[in-house]
Amino acid sequence: DIQLTQSPSFLSASVGDRVTITCRASQGISSYLAWYQQKPGKAPKLLIYAASTLQSGVPSRFSGSGSGTEFTLTISSLQPEDFATYYCQHQGTFGQGTKVEIK
């Protein structure tokens, strides 16, 4: 089974910071990776699919890159509403999550 490992697990940042989260797959998965944002008490929200395609309605400060085994989610300028937990996903597997908190 494919494993997805996110790093870091926890991230403290300030409004306006550039933030990067990494997701590593245990074997190559081409570009078949999605990223989600989850806020407390809410369902996850799809941000990016196919590694780099922005889901409709998602702000352009979010971007994704990578292929094969290494992927990144970047938030170019962190906004107050971006403090949340982020997950990567490939088919039936999710990463363990990265919690982004206010510094």
Added chain:
Amino acid sequence: QVQLQESGPGLVKPSQTLSLTCTVSGGSISSGGYYWSWIRQHPGKGLEWIGYIYYSGSTYYNPSLKSRVTISVDTSKNQFSLKLSSVTAADTAVYYCARGWVAAAGSLDYWGQGTLVTVSS
């Protein structure tokens, strides 16, 4: 706008079967191109994929839960359902239904709000 809504008991006794239904509105389960998924999240933990079903009835289950899970679809009601047997306290979680987009390699583009199921006597 596609919407999904979970329904079912919020409390299940140990050893019994957890049963949840997801009602889809704003789109047809039979339209193809999507698969219909169940995901759960233990309190304070990450996301765990339970399984999914195509409108045709073909299924995939998480190997760790496969022996206890059944997912079915009722296209006439535009619903799909989850049954998890022999539950224990470890099955206490928020259960989500979601739509998986085949063309986007399973990315889950619409989710229900989630329903908390507690396993307790």
